[in-house]
Amino acid sequence: MSKTKKITWNVGLIAALLIILFILEQVLPSGSMLFTVLKKGAIYALVAVSMNLLNGFTGLFSLGQAGFMLLGAYTYAILTIPSASRASVYQYYNGGIINFALPVPIALIAGGLVAAIFAFLIGLPVLRLKSDYLAIATLGFAEIIRAVFQWDKLGPVTNGSNLLRSFPTFHSVLYPFIVSGICIALIVLLINSTYGRAFKAIRDDEIAAEAMGINLAHHKRLAFVISSFFAGVSGGLLAMYQTTIQASMFKSAMTYEILLIVVIGGIGSVTGSCISSFLFIACSEWWLRFLDNENLYIGSFHVPLLRPGFRKVVFAIVIMAMVLFYRQGIMGTREFSVEGCYNFFQKRFGKKSVKKAGDTHEQ
């Protein structure tokens, strides 16, 4: 496939996706579960890809994602609550100390930047650690950040342990798709650049990478800061999706959910993370909800064990089974691409049926 043809295909697919989403929004009632899944799935896809950049492409096992999302979400919320609503939101702190509101896109980027700055600072000591130790340190950071943001003394800025609300949110499902899409595209560009190649070299063999002249500390910090930036942006998006936020939301359980998505999708595959993000959100928010129903009957048989929260057990079992039997995840380190599908169909069905498949697609 030629390069221009590939680009046209990709642009066409993205346009088709956005048009389908737009039409769905006009047709289906806005309360439909599908939109919940699509919105939250798009946001989680971004944070999962950002985690994959670190864990899958640079080989740094970090578990600080929830902490960076918290930083992004709070920065976004604090900077965008309209001045008029501040008195009611910060009712225990005399309206807080910030009296301006920034436009949404700037606040989202600011959220990413704050997360990136924190990543830079904690990266200085923490990135000297390897594997499990790095995971423990970053997990600790996320927990500390969460506690600090609930601290009463910081109330005039963070509203203590109370909810932040009244900030601008999105209604259309297109919004998170477009923002996440742009961010993921940027990450993909980075991965395919010489920097991305250096990240992968560090993942494969640190000593050899260093001998080739790759500055380990610099590149690890770069990957950590960029990953945290996008985690911060996705935190901002999550705040918009939830409409209210509170530090206690960003528990380590959230990091594990993201890790689950990355592992299921395939460590080292961007498209894998995206696909498994939507799958995971669909299961946890929608398809597996019935497991939480205590009074489920099949015919006259009362299904035992079911109670609220039981669906989480399924995820625990899935992750164990994945690690034991299917470690490469859905995509492994491969990527879903138009070219890949084209080659697949060509191999499978020969030239003629490819043409047919192409025709039906165009209709």
Next chain:
Amino acid sequence: MSSILEIKDLNVSYGGIKAVKDISFHVEEGEIVTLIGANGAGKSSTLRSIVGLEKPESGSILFNEKEIASLPTDRIVVEGITLVPEGRRVFSDLTVLENLKIGAYMRKDALDEDIKWVYDLFPRLKERSWQLAGTLSGGEQQMLAIGRALMSRPKLIMMDEPSLGLAPIIVQGVFDIIREINKQGVTILLVEQNANMALKAAHRAYVMETGRITLSGTGKELAENEEIKAAYLGKSKEANV
């Protein structure tokens, strides 16, 4: 000929244990020089400290009359020294071509010519350009490790045990390549336990024992030295008398 690399009174230690004690040697431009010696003699530590992976405790390392002992590895690679690390260490989840490109990471100019050069030296790599490096055989991985190092256009290439774990016939091929690269103008500093092959290929050689250089001479001289024969070439003194 002038000294491209000059080491003076180099000391390297790991947490109080001295691995390299006051060694001095030099490498002339266009030469193949080899350091031979048993396990733990300090050969690898010497190479690692030259390329900046290990900080020397004291001593000076002059490369083209410039002191490089305090420079970080990335600066040293730009200066023109590259290490082919022990045990090949190719990037197994990257393709052969990507491995080669990583080798040229510190360079900003066009790579096409160098990739062609490496592919001419190693036609097998060209055939396997899109294969993941981890799927290559041991010999091919060693070729890739050497090719990757050549991509940085080094003036001096240092190889740490290039024959390690390879079948004898492949080892022969590796040494042929080393001579070929040298003919094309790259100076080579070689660390080997396979003293026989190394001494045959080298212009000059140094023998290291427990952190010190105990003998030096041309490759031929050392290959005929009775003590070397007994210690490293597996021939007893009596048998040769």
